[in-house]
Amino acid sequence: MNSIDACLEGIAKLNERILAEPEAERRRVIVERSVSVLVPDLGTVFDMRLTADGLSDITHRPQEAPAPRAQVHITVGSDDLVDLADGRLDPARALLTRRVRVDASMGDLLRMRKLL
Incomplete structure (x- = not known):
């Protein structure tokens, strides 16, 4: 089990990955959304905004x-969150094996897929 600080670092890495995309692509794909990431093993929820300028x-x-x-609710264990951020866990595999659960509209799911 990772710590809250490790998860915050993971979120920062995911933000860097988002910001590494060309701005025009981010503006085309990202619609501003409120996001909550529930990490049950830590009993913590990370709340944030996703915009074309990142998290x-x-x-x-x-x-x-x-x-x-x-608007977008994600449930993920602390280890899986850190592994996703570090590139050790494939996002598609994580979704298919239910290691990551996403509750969002179909449009939001399709847009998020392009980000990961």
């Missing part, structure tokens, strides 16, 4: 703390 307003809170429902 912003990243905060974390206890899982049981109330918050508005995000």
